[in-house]
Amino acid sequence: MTVTYKTTKTIDIEQLRALYTDVQWTAYTQDETVLKAIVPNSLHVISAWSDDELVGLTRAVGDGVYILYIQDILVKEAYQGKGIGSTLLQKMLEANQMVRQTVLMTDYQDKTIQFYEKNGFTKADNEKTGIAFVR
Numbered sequence: 001m002t003v004t005y006k007t008t009k010t011i012d013i014e015q016l017r018a019l020y021t022d023v024q025w026t027a028y029t030q031d032e033t034v035l036k037a038i039v040p041n042s043l044h045v046i047s048a049w050s051d052d053e054l055v056g057l058t059r060a061v062g063d064g065v066y067i068l069y070i071q072d073i074l075v076k077e078a079y080q081g082k083g084i085g086s087t088l089l090q091k092m093l094e095a096n097q098m099v100r101q102t103v104l105m106t107d108y109q110d111k112t113i114q115f116y117e118k119n120g121f122t123k124a125d126n127e128k129t130g131i132a133f134v135r
Helices: 013-022 032-038 084-095 110-118
Strands: 003-006 044-050 053-062 067-075 101-103
Touching (some): 067 084
Parallel strands (some): 067 101
């Protein structure tokens, strides 16, 4: 299996829908307007492709100088565990290495925590790294 990575924001809506549906992120797929807007309006997008199939994607929002917020990182279930997610994340970090602060929020699940810790992130739940708030 050969996977190629692209930085284009031009991704077919049906490919995008199939990816988000596969990982059960239905909040994105319920509203066509949202699905059509998320990629073009992102600061940076990196996608993973197996032939002509979209199998993974990461996207970030922010100002590109001081703050980078990694909004999404997802890989189709059949392609998980093959290093695609880590590669997407590392490519995003490399492309934005001059940005002062990189943050993300994710589900509180063991496999998710292990993934981000493996990729150099620390939980922001102590006085040295800060604290996260959501609303």
